[in-house]
Amino acid sequence: MTLAAKVAVEGATFSFDRWYDYAIPERLCRAVCPGSMVLVPFGRGKARPRMGVVLAVGEAEQGKELKQIYDAAPENAVLTEELLGLVHYLRDHTFCTYYDAVRAIIPYGAQYRAVAAEEGPRLERQMTLRTVNCYRLTGNTAKLTAKQQKVVSLLDGGRELSGPVLCEGAGVGFGVLRTLVKNGVLEEQKKEKKFEIYTRPTDPEQQQIPPLSPEQQRCFDALLPLLEEKRPQAALLHGVTGSGKTLVFLELIRAAAAKGRTSLVLVPEIGLTPQMIYRLKAVFGSRVAVQHSALSNGERLQQWRQIQSGQADIVVGTRSAIFAPLDRLGLIIVDEEQEHTYVSENSPRYSAIEVAKQRISYHKGLLLLASATPSIEDYYAARQGRYKLLRLTKRFNELPLPRVEMVDLRGELAAGNTGAISQRLAEEIRKNLDAGQQTILLLNRRGYHTAAVCRECGEAVRCSLCSVPMVYHKQENRLQCHYCGGILSPPPQRCPVCGGELRYGGTGTQRVEEELQSRFPRARVLRMDMDTTQQKHSHEKLLSAFAAGQYDILIGTQMVAKGLDFPRVSLVGVLGIDQLLFAQSYRAFERVFSLVTQVVGRGGRAGLPGRALIQTADPGNRVLSLAAAQDYEAFFEEEIAFRKLHLYPPFCSLCLLQFAGAQEGQTASAARAFGGQIRQQAAGRKDLPLRILGPAPASVAMLHGKYRYKLTIKCRNDPPFRALLRSVQQQYSESPYAGKVAVSIDFYSDSD
Ligand code: ADP
Numbered sequence: 001m002t003l004a005a006k007v008a009v010e011g012a013t014f015s016f017d018r019w020y021d022y023a024i025p026e027r028l029c030r031a032v033c034p035g036s037m038v039l040v041p042f043g044r045g046k047a048r049p050r051m052g053v054v055l056a057v058g059e060a061e062q063g064k065e066l067k068q069i070y071d072a073a074p075e076n077a078v079l080t081e082e083l084l085g086l087v088h089y090l091r092d093h094t095f096c097t098y099y100d101a102v103r104a105i106i107p108y109g110a111q112y113r114a115v116a117a118e119e120g121p122r123l124e125r126q127m128t129l130r131t132v133n134c135y136r137l138t139g140n141t142a143k144l145t146a147k148q149q150k151v152v153s154l155l156d157g158g159r160e161l162s163g164p165v166l167c168e169g170a171g172v173g174f175g176v177l178r179t180l181v182k183n184g185v186l187e188e189q190k191k192e193k194k195f196e197i198y199t200r201p202t203d204p205e206q207q208q209i210p211p212l213s214p215e216q217q218r219c220f221d222a223l224l225p226l227l228e229e230k231r232p233q234a235a236l237l238h239g240v241t242g243s244g245k246t247l248v249f250l251e252l253i254r255a256a257a258a259k260g261r262t263s264l265v266l267v268p269e270i271g272l273t274p275q276m277i278y279r280l281k282a283v284f285g286s287r288v289a290v291q292h293s294a295l296s297n298g299e300r301l302q303q304w305r306q307i308q309s310g311q312a313d314i315v316v317g318t319r320s321a322i323f324a325p326l327d328r329l330g331l332i333i334v335d336e337e338q339e340h341t342y343v344s345e346n347s348p349r350y351s352a353i354e355v356a357k358q359r360i361s362y363h364k365g366l367l368l369l370a371s372a373t374p375s376i377e378d379y380y381a382a383r384q385g386r387y388k389l390l391r392l393t394k395r396f397n398e399l400p401l402p403r404v405e406m407v408d409l410r411g412e413l414a415a416g417n418t419g420a421i422s423q424r425l426a427e428e429i430r431k432n433l434d435a436g437q438q439t440i441l442l443l444n445r446r447g448y449h450t451a452a453v454c455r456e457c458g459e460a461v462r463c464s465l466c467s468v469p470m471v472y473h474k475q476e477n478r479l480q481c482h483y484c485g486g487i488l489s490p491p492p493q494r495c496p497v498c499g500g501e502l503r504y505g506g507t508g509t510q511r512v513e514e515e516l517q518s519r520f521p522r523a524r525v526l527r528m529d530m531d532t533t534q535q536k537h538s539h540e541k542l543l544s545a546f547a548a549g550q551y552d553i554l555i556g557t558q559m560v561a562k563g564l565d566f567p568r569v570s571l572v573g574v575l576g577i578d579q580l581l582f583a584q585s586y587r588a589f590e591r592v593f594s595l596v597t598q599v600v601g602r603g604g605r606a607g608l609p610g611r612a613l614i615q616t617a618d619p620g621n622r623v624l625s626l627a628a629a630q631d632y633e634a635f636f637e638e639e640i641a642f643r644k645l646h647l648y649p650p651f652c653s654l655c656l657l658q659f660a661g662a663q664e665g666q667t668a669s670a671a672r673a674f675g676g677q678i679r680q681q682a683a684g685r686k687d688l689p690l691r692i693l694g695p696a697p698a699s700v701a702m703l704h705g706k707y708r709y710k711l712t713i714k715c716r717n718d719p720p721f722r723a724l725l726r727s728v729q730q731q732y733s734e735s736p737y738a739g740k741v742a743v744s745i746d747f748y749s750d751s752d
Pocket residue numbers: 210211212213216239240241242243244245246247396565605
């Protein structure tokens with residue numbers, strides 16, 4: 001019998017993404033095993049080197065001459081059995097290729113690439129971290145000059161410092177260090193340069209976990225046994241805003257660590273990571289590692305290695321951190337679990353929560369989902385007993401939830417107010433300014449004017465590549481497409497379609513900022529949206545300036561709505577919420593309910609009584625009223641009844657198939673053909689209940705110059721259905737549409 005490595009290669013299209021046999025040369029015998037990264041010759045005729053992943057090692061297929069593997073990456077690049085399992089899971093559930101899955105799991109900096117060498121193609125690290133010389137005392141003494149003495153004193157007590165830091169600290173040149181090394185007083189060692197991230201001194205107040213409130217303690221006591229079970233467990237912590245969910249997390253992580261198990265904490269967006277990181281670091285210090293996409297490749301790699309080597313046993317990060325190479329994983333916490341940011345919008349289109357379930361079931365750990373407004377699906381599952389349901393019903397210290405008031409916008413225009421801020425809200429902002437308290441305003445639209453509309457034909461100026469209205473940005477004085485980044489500068493005065501006069505209207509965060517400045521000239525206003533947070537760490541800088549009281553009013557998009565904990569905020573204003581109610585999604589109401597509850601919850605968190613004002617033209621609206629009353633249960637009851645009646649999740653799965661192509665007719669017929677195949681293959685199969693809606697143009701009908709169509713399938717996301725999709729996908733990849741109209745398949749997101 002000949003042994004062969006079964007390899008999946010990079011850059012495979014759907015139709016040839018399978019296992020290929022390769023011979024393992026003697027010198028690579030030890031390096032090649034399931035999960036290892038290899039370089040192989042691939043292709044008919046003149047084979048080219050390609051990256052691959054070894055899925056198994058086993059008996060070679062009979063009667064074929066095997067090509068040999070060129071090279072294999074070292075042991076620390078081998079996917080563990082568990083992570084290799086995730087490769088199969090991702091391929092199976094998100095319809096990506098094996099290698100796409102590998103790339104999602106291993107961060108760029110830790111990957112390998114092909115290089116040409118004299119002996120043949122070889123693998124090389126994608127990146128190497130820079131090294132610096134580090135110095136420590138050897139213990140040998142000698143007679144020292146004053147300068148040398150200074151250096152030695154800095155290294156007292158077994159300290160180690162890098163050359164540049166040491167020279168600067170002692171005020172000496174490198175020559176002094178060199179002499180000390182030569183004299184045997186110092187020893188020199190090349191070490192990887194350490195990236196300093198999230199290293200601000202910890203807040204001494206946060207170093208101890210304060211005693212839990214009785215309610216928090218009850219939650220913890222109910223969760224602890226789940227952590228000790230020898231079976232996978234899942235729980236949902238439903239806690240009102242400000243109830244102190246984080247403290248329960250900290251105690252659980254500590255309990256897991258005490259049992260030698262590692263923990264992973266996911267937060268929904270980068271802006272919220274610093275807050276969680278500092279709270280974790282205050283308690284657990286350097287055992288905490290960070291994984292998110294705003295780190296540089298080098299920073300991310302270094303953190304990743306700390307996790308892999310076991311130096312860090314607590315990881316915090318955004319969606320992609322779910323793949324952190326933690327061993328002995330005992331606990332995964334998903335904060336604000338309802339957020340759609342846990343679903344990847346690129347291939348592989350995975351849900352971090354679904355991946356978390358896989359990891360937890362492998363490690364027999366505990367998955368804890370937490371939120372003030374759980375997703376309807378997860379709350380339903382908890383009610384059904386599939387998750388253990390725990391509640392925190394009170395704010396810490398029995399602080400009241402903010403009092404919420406609806407402001408009817410219909411009277412404003414008549415009263416001569418053309419601004420975005422109602423008289424009533426202005427009054428409250430004024431009071432807050434006088435009292436020296438802080439205000440947060442939410443408006444989920446960035447830019448200055450949100451559209452330029454023709455007075456003659458009524459058309460908005462649209463991006464030439466995307467079917468969406470362009471947004472006016474005042475600072476740059478131009479129109480911008482928020483989908484592809486395209487710009488129109490200077491902004492046109494006449495309609496590009498009919499030549500009519502354009503009227504710029506609609507309000508974004510920039511315009512509200514301006515309005516605030518002119519109405520309250522002495523107020524210090526901070527705006528936070530994608531435009532002001534482009535730079536690295538800008539979230540963190542802006543938020544800590546606000547926390548330090550350098551601003552009176554924070555105006556921003558949804559990034560100001562969640563998770564933030566500022567004691568001096570006593571007023572919250574919600575602007576422009578009505579439009580969100582009409583978004584094209586069965587989750588639109590859920591999103592609005594959640595957003596309003598979240599942002600209202602930013603107020604009154606530490607003694608100052610909180611109040612919130614919601615501006616709307618529809619003050620009787622059910623969703624807004626329930627959100628104002630902060631009555632999640634009542635909202636859930638209405639919503640679940642609606643979902644049941646109209647057959648939406650959790651009563652079925654929704655599979656969204658998106659088609660994108662350069663020609664509209666062809667894109668539509670590709671979608672039609674795909675849908676027809678599904679219908680045909682499912683016909684007469686009782687195990688495949690499904691309903692196909694569409695094809696219809698996607699809600700953004702053109703994006704980046706490609707036409708977009710969608711099919712929505714109400715189905716059961718189970719093995720027979722996925723097998724059917726695979727088989728249709730296979731057929732499609734051999735059809736004339738392949739290569740012209742791209743298809744993506746997505747079970748987790750609802751927006752297109
Ligand atoms: P949530 O995430 O549930 O909205 P947090 O965990 O941010 O709430 O807690 C809200 C505030 O209450 C924080 O400032 C936190 O420090 C404080 N807090 C919560 N529980 C306690 C406790 N047991 N002792 C002292 N402070 C607490």
